[in-house]
Amino acid sequence: MLAKLSGATRLHVIIGDPIAQVQSPGGISREFAARGRDAVLVPMQVAPAHVDALMEGLRHAGNLDGIVVTVPHKFAAFPHCASTTDRAGFLNSVNILRRRADGGWHGDMTDGAAFVGGLAAAGYDPRGRRALMAGAGGAGTAIALALVEAGVAELAIHDADVARRDRLLARLAGLGPAVLRAGSDDPAGHELIVNATPAGMAPGDPLPFRADRLAPGMFVGEVITSPEVTPLLHAARAMGCGTQTGIGMFAAGRAMMVDFLLGQ
CATH class of the missing domain: 3.40.50.720 (NAD(P)-binding Rossmann-like Domain)
Structure with a gap:
């Protein structure tokens, strides 16, 4: 059962182009709920030309804790990370980012x-x-x-x-x-x-x-x-x-x- 949305719900987004085919929002939102977390993952359609502008804007969303990245933005999202896991650093690409204590992003590549x-x-x-x-x-x-x-x-x-x-x-x-x-x-x-x-x-x-x-x-x-x-x-x-x-x-x-x- 998904969390009941409120102003306290922690937000995560998945960005891609196209985005309609992704299965992550429901599955990950249900996983959050199963772990007792008031959090959801929602899809966002963004064209490649607008990724940098979007990432800059998302940095200022105080209730946004994470970003999942799908095709074709995995290389484009990498420069927006303040830190990454070793494998993401080796590959110069990320498919998932979480908010650091200092407000920046920490990225990984789990594919x-x-x-x-x-x-x-x-x-x-x-x-x-x-x-x-x-x-x-x-x-x-x-x-x-x-x-x-x-x-x-x-x-x-x-x-x-x-x-x-x-x-x-x-x-x-x-x-x-x-x-x-x-x-x-x-x-x-x-x-x-x-x-x-x-x-x-x-x-x-x-x-x-x-x-x-x-x-x-x-x-x-x-x-x-x-x-x-x-x-x-x-x-x-x-x-x-x-x-x-x-x-x-x-x-x-x-x-x-x-x-x-x-x-x-």
Whole structure:
């Protein structure tokens, strides 16, 4: 049951563009209530050109305790942090910020830990696997780091922005024994397939990977929460692949996000 709103309710916002697809407001607000906190998370639509102005304005909202950041603002929000966790500092991106005692923001990037946690909840261990990921944006950078730390044997990264892909590969070099290389939209030869792009949110989006090259035994994971079963996951399930939805990723990360927002 959600908290009864009043002037004493502590406010948290989630910013993104688009924002209608996010599942976080209800889930995190219910988690606040379950922990006995008079707090809510509400969605805010903000275009990339207005992120800096919004972040400056939010700094002055005295009853605002936290900000959740979704696509495409995770890099843009990073400079507004007075401090960050080590992983967010390494990635230069954040997906969650909480108010510091001095009024500034402390940021973290939980997407990678949430994705790997979702794999574990689905019974899939990425250790020793050959992984292919599409997307080197905010979520993709975090997931790539988490997969390397989780012990994948190989990580291939595919992104239409070749320079962004190569920057991520260079950043990850030397962090673990995983073989790092540029990938493509062909999933053949890989065991773990990850879509960390928005492709699949809108009707008519092209698939991030060639569906005809999927094979039984592959495991396919998504970051998209709406639709819950994307066209990629439909194709993967038709091929007999194991899958993780973006909802599964969010469920795995919800507790850690609330822990962070509450300073626990």
